[in-house]
Amino acid sequence: MYLDSASELKMEKKSHRILSIDIMRGLTLFLMLFVNDLYEPGVPKWLLHTEGSVDGMGLADWVFPGFLFMVGMSIPYAIASRRKKGEATMDIFGHILIRSMSLLLIGVLMLNSGRINSELSGIDRNLWAVLLYISVFLIWNAYPQSIVLKNLFIGLKLLGVITLIVLLVIFKAGEIDDPSWLKIEWWGILGLIGWGYFVAATAGLFLKSRFWPVFFLWLFFVGLNILSQLGLTEALNFLKPVFGVIIDGNVPAIVLAGLTVSTILTNKELGSKRIVVVITILGFACLGIGFFLRNWFILSKIYGTPSWAMVCNGISMLVYAFLFFLIDVKGVSKWGLAFGAAGKNSLTTYLAPDVIYFICWGMGFHVFLYKQEMNPLVAVAGSLGWSALMIGFYILLSKINIRLKL
Template sequence: MINNLKSGRILSIDAFRGITILVMIFVNSVAGVSGIPSWMQHAHGNEDRMTFVDVVFPAFLFIVGMSVPFAVNSRLAKGDSFWKLQQHIIWRTLGLLVLGVFMANAEEVNAEATGMNGALWALLFYASAILVWNVYTFRQPWISWCFKSAGIAGLVILGIIYRGGDGSERLGPQWWGILGLIGWAYLYACIIYQLFKGNAGGIMLMIAVCIGYYAICQQPSVRNGNWSWLATQQRNAAHTAIVLCGMLLTLFYFDEDMGLMGSKLVSRVTGLLIIILIAAWRLRPAYKISKIQATPSWCLYSAAICIALFSFLYFLIDVKHISRWTAFFRPAGSNPLLTYILPDIVFYGMLLAGIALPAILGQGLPGIAWCAFFAVIMLFVVKGLNKLGIRLQL
């Protein structure tokens, strides 16, 4: 064991994850609605600002960081060796990278060159992904491996036949997609967590190192010189800083060896929040707030917001025990990957079937209301799929 963490699922973390996914579905849907206010849209890359929409992705990263210590220690408690743990981390990273690349390329399928309707290609990809990463409960393991093998074969075939853009582009990481970016940050955070053996001081140091790495990569001598290859990882370093902030908060709240309780816990979390806010404020003149550019000020302000939000949820759920309302979010919180891809499956299914929403649902207040309703419906659908035994796990 690396840290002596509280056992069992942490309801406040599941609630935070579920709420984040619900908001994610809403903001992804509302992005296609015209006539919505600017605070419901992503800030443009050349602007020095952020909206609540720009906090959704970092909230995912933050929750990944909160979950890493629990995941690593759980596997060690089950008897995983060092190398088996690394295999699991690499497998999960590869899964996120593959899913991210496929999802990013699904938007650019050239039907004529691929020999397949783009919506059909996307749906076959999602079906294959579900076969690979579904949690099976068969008594005979070979049945599970048959399903997984069929899914892997499907992904390989779809990757080979894929053509995008003008028909000449093959499947590849033009960008890694949201899940791919999470995958890189997850990998780096896991390495750092093990390297520093869950030491809070070491993790705090590495948050500063990640921010410093981004700053170094912004220097013209690095970007345009022989060290330009370093800049390819500057965004991943910034994203890793957010993951590490989530990891640090988990240690403060749930590492029993640290013994942070009552006023001591409040002062430690408040101190972390103040440090991050001051750092974000001091960095902003040099690095404007920009999600597109993954600037340090955006990373740190986002992490500060996540710290405040989770702390409120922890107080409400784990201290005051006001938790009945969280039941609505539990299916999404415990099955985040399926919840994340489900809206895309619905979208491509409607596209393939030729079903279009009424024009009024694509603009203004009716469009906003529809997107909110759609997000809620997706959570109910996930709950039903869970009962049918469809649950994805990387």
């Protein structure tokens, strides 16, 4: 059984868990759900994504890199947890590989759910998507440790694998005279997370999360991002269909920024207040570098410019420094219990709402009335309410042992 949030908080305080990491990860997830749900014609532009060719950014342009930053921050603690269980370095690396490939696979499948031709495939696209998500949950769910139910859980995993294989076999996109199968046009949100996680987790493992090696690796990927934007990585074009996210440098640089900050947190020689000061200074430095780079590169999430990445890193560092001071130094944490719970199992929180979307669309349920509203207050309030409801939905799922763990 899962503990309630209050009990979890008490146990975490005793174990000196850094609550601000879970809470900020949960907050970024909440904002991701919020901006993804917004009815764009009815809300202010500063909440939305800025067009790729426009020099600027809205809230939605920070949310995803904010989450990537938190992925990096979590890595040293995940590795330390596995080491405490007695896992060897190569065993941990094997887990990193499997987790990364799982994120890539799920990301590609999610993208292709929008391409399916229902007539060619013989199945409604919404039903195909719902079955896809169900199979993902069956395969990657963290089932409870139970000798009595062990065979049942194995059977559920096998059912998920069979379902996924059938979905892949019947999948057809395109037109009758020109059918096609799965395509990797880009890796999707989860795929980008997978590549960034792979680079940063591998670095954290083999560099042992030491500040200076991680810091210089972060700078290396910032430089790689600059070279890529200048068109100076064309010699590596033959690798880009698969490793393009790494060669571009943008996503790995953001995740490595989080890993760098996490190495500051784990520095036992620094007191809590000094940690806040150091992260704050680093945050302002990133903002300064970002606006300096703006002389050559516009702020653009779509293009993945180094100026945008550094500005986003600066914002993430300043927000985290404030939350660390508020939550872990001052102990003001009760307000973030729900966000912290969602942040512990971010993949479940992120994917579960999509199941509801596809069910509603497939059944023709018109429940998202606020998504047709031109009134900004109604449109924004509706999406905020939806995001809060989905955080509660995850907490409900966790209580019945439904939570993804790659």
